Amino acid sequence: MPAPRHSRPLASALGAALALALATLTACSSSDAAAPADGGPTVAANVSVGPLGGTSFSPVTVTVRKGQAVTWTWEEGAHSVTSGSACKPDGKFDSSLKTAPDTFTQVFDAEGSYPYFCTPHCAAGMTGVVVVTP
Numbered sequence: 001m002p003a004p005r006h007s008r009p010l011a012s013a014l015g016a017a018l019a020l021a022l023a024t025l026t027a028c029s030s031s032d033a034a035a036p037a038d039g040g041p042t043v044a045a046n047v048s049v050g051p052l053g054g055t056s057f058s059p060v061t062v063t064v065r066k067g068q069a070v071t072w073t074w075e076e077g078a079h080s081v082t083s084g085s086a087c088k089p090d091g092k093f094d095s096s097l098k099t100a101p102d103t104f105t106q107v108f109d110a111e112g113s114y115p116y117f118c119t120p121h122c123a124a125g126m127t128g129v130v131v132v133t134p
């Protein structure tokens with residue numbers, strides 16, 4: 001008997017919530033992949049936004065596989081996760097400006113390197129990279 005199917009947005013929200021819960025429970029092992037919930041994407045990497053009140057992403061570089069997701073968690077302050085290099089948005093993804101506590105999850109469906117930055121703090125060096133492998 002087939003399991004009941006959830007809509008894609010609900011599944012994604014559940015996946016993000018589950019990943020956040022797991023990240024909280026296993027704070028010492030932030031690189032662990034969370035199991036997909038109801039077919040949602042696997043959140044394979046977690047990035048802290050503005051830890052310790054600073055203007056940084058931690059870790060700066062994360063690597064996931066094609067089809068997996070990255071979740072950013074706002075620790076302190078107001079920041080954005082905006083794709084692009086040299087402080088210029090390229091339109092691939094954008095959290096918009098968010099204030100802690102908040103989260104943003106992005107699924108990466110194509111391999112490649114995805115530089116991103118924080119709009120208000122890019123000039124201060126608040127940048128990161130998501131590397132997506134096959």
Ligand SMILES: [Cu+2]
Pocket residue numbers: 050055056078079080118119120121122126
């Ligand atoms: Cu910022």
